[in-house]
Amino acid sequence: MxxxxxxxxxxxxxxxxxxxxxxxxxxxxxxxxxxxxxxxxxxxxxxxFKIRGAYVRIARLGPEERSRGVVAASAGNHAQGVALAASLLGARATIFMPEGAALPKISATRAYGADIRFHGNGVTEALRGAMEFAEHTGAILIHPFDxxxxxxxxxxxxxxxxxxxxxxxxxxxxxxxxxxxxxxxxxxxxxxxxxxxxxxxxxxxxxxxxxxxxxxxxxxxxxxxxxxxxxxxxxxxxxxxxxxxxxxxxxxxxxxxxxxxxxxxxxxxxxxxxxxxxxxxxxxxxxxxxxxxxxxxxxxxxxxxxxxxxxxxxxxAVSGRFLTFRVRIGDRPGNLMRLLTDLAAMQLNVLNVTHDRTSESLGIGKVEVAMQVATRGPEHHEEVKAKLAELGYDINLQAWPTGD
Known part of the structure; x- marks a missing residue:
């Protein structure tokens, strides 16, 4: 080529x-x-970009091949590209998608006129389903890259x-x-x-x-x-x-x-x-x-x-725009308000606060506050840490939870 x-x-x-x-x-x-x-x-x-390859592949099928329909396996972009190309060229399209595929991608693929079938927990298993379908029905398999x-x-x-x-x-x-x-x-x-x-x-x-x-x-x-x-x-x-x-x-x-x-x-x-x-x-x-x-x-x-x-x-989080920490303060009226006031003075936006007074590790008369705040960037991030230490807070910095 x-x-x-x-x-x-x-x-x-x-x-x-x-x-x-x-x-x-x-x-x-x-x-x-x-x-x-x-x-x-x-x-x-x-x-x-998937419409490009899918359209060229289907457009070059002979009339008899195209009449048998096309089949593909994908969790997203290839599914939509094949479905759109097939609709433009008047071919039936069957798309095998894994169980749990994203709903917006399922809806978009279906909107282009494809028949969707769910098979397996990943694209590899979905591809096996598409290959079996092609073998049994004569539909032409539109491979995503090969x-x-x-x-x-x-x-x-x-x-x-x-x-x-x-x-x-x-x-x-x-x-x-x-x-x-x-x-x-x-x-x-x-x-x-x-x-x-x-x-x-x-x-x-x-x-x-x-x-x-x-x-x-x-x-x-x-x-x-x-x-x-x-x-x-x-x-x-x-x-x-x-x-x-x-x-x-x-x-x-x-x-x-x-x-x-x-x-x-x-x-x-x-x-x-x-x-x-x-x-x-x-x-x-x-x-x-x-x-x-x-x-x-x-x-x-x-x-x-x-x-x-x-x-x-x-x-x-990676860009230094979030700061997550825990701090222990005295369990007395006004202490939490003082902490929040100090954070506001540093131009921080508080995203989440968890107030824990039941942990076995806490001493008598102490509470632990878990804070998630938004900063303006890495420099502000470092300024905040230094200022909290200067104000006498004993903070424990944490990684921002990513859900991974």
Whole structure:
């Protein structure tokens, strides 16, 4: 495969997939002292880049194949991409989703006309259900990343980057199975000067060990907020392209993912799912590592509101915007009010207060107060700790509970 495959796919996608914007980010550009652009696939139809590959794959099916319908397995973005593409092309779509899939993603997939079936507790089990369905019914399985048409469709993102940021030197791409990164890397057949760097979550990184071994290997999956790129084993076809074309695949921490999502919300006014923010997380972790101009692909924006609340809370904690502590004070009228007054004088917003006078570890006439407060940032965070000590409070600092 090469860039000609991307150009052919783009013709199929004309008037189907949006040409999403590449917006320069001033705050990220200041951090790295080189221009940084955000390729906003979170603004794509169905909320992610997945419509590109799904449409190309289904559009290239013959009439007899398409008449049998298509089937896919996904917990989110691929489900919506296949469902939308199938509806545009007049094909029946059956989507296998794991039990417990997010309700907004179920509703969106169903709204595109797909028949949804629940199977298993994860995408791997759902994929087995989809494969059995394809075998019994003759429906065509639309794999999320392991097919040339999928890779070519996803790679059209790279063509748009070339047009929008012609002097780009580094492209940062979230990597799960590898279809998007493999497709974008095909632009190097015409622009070998461009560095393409894949980014995975630390707890779900199958590519680094696979690249070391020279073939796709399966790795155990740890919990990660970036579920969209949590794939235990690389795809065979994307792996072959990535092994040849990508400069490297790096990993980022959960803390960097949540912080990047929060910063994208606050500074870029972009709602991006954790997996889609992986490239920005790489910039925050390694601000001097990449040659500019840099383009970070925001691969998707489909985020469950409940997950969004948890991720924002986690990001605020990582950014030093929350302070959690316990303090013991005398059990006398006015002492709790004095503590709250002192906190108010430090411009703190109290988020939660727990007042405990029953613990066996407390001395007579003592109460323990657990406080969660919002600060203005790391500097304010340190000022508050110093001031509390100065005022004579015996505080016990704690980590902010993340729900992990």
């Amino acid at each position: 090469d860039i000609s495959d991307l150009k052919a796919a783009r013709e199929l996608l004309r008037n189907v997939a949006l040409t999403t914007p590449s917006e320069e980010s001033r705050w990220l550009s200041r951090i790295v002292s080189t221009p940084v652009h955000l390729k906003c696939e979170n603004l794509q139809r169905a909320g992610s 097919h040339d048409d999928i890779i070519a469709g996803q790679g059209t993102v790279g063509l748009e980057i070339l047009e929008q940021v012609p002097d780009v030197r580094t492209i940062l791409v979230p990597v799960g199975g590898g279809g998007l990164a493999a497709g974008i890397s095909l632009i190097r057949s015409e622009r070998p000067d461009i560095h393409v760097v894949g980014v995975q979550a630390e707890g779900a990184a199958a590519y680094p060990p696979s690249l070391r071994e020279g073939y796709p290997v399966q790795v155990p999956m740890e919990s990660t907020m970036a579920d969209g790129i949590a794939v235990a084993r690389p795809g065979v076809l994307p792996f072959a392209v990535i092994a040849e074309q990508l400069d490297e695949v790096i990993t980022v921490s959960e803390e960097s993912l949540s912080q990047s999502l929060l910063m994208l919300l606050e500074r870029a006014k972009m709602l991006v799912e954790p997996s889609g923010a992986a490239g920005v997380a790489a910039i925050l972790e390694n601000p001097a590592r990449f040659e500019g101009p840099i383009v970070s692909v925001l691969s998707g924006g489909n985020l469950d509101p409940l997950v969004l609340m948890e991720v924002i809370r986690h990001g605020l």
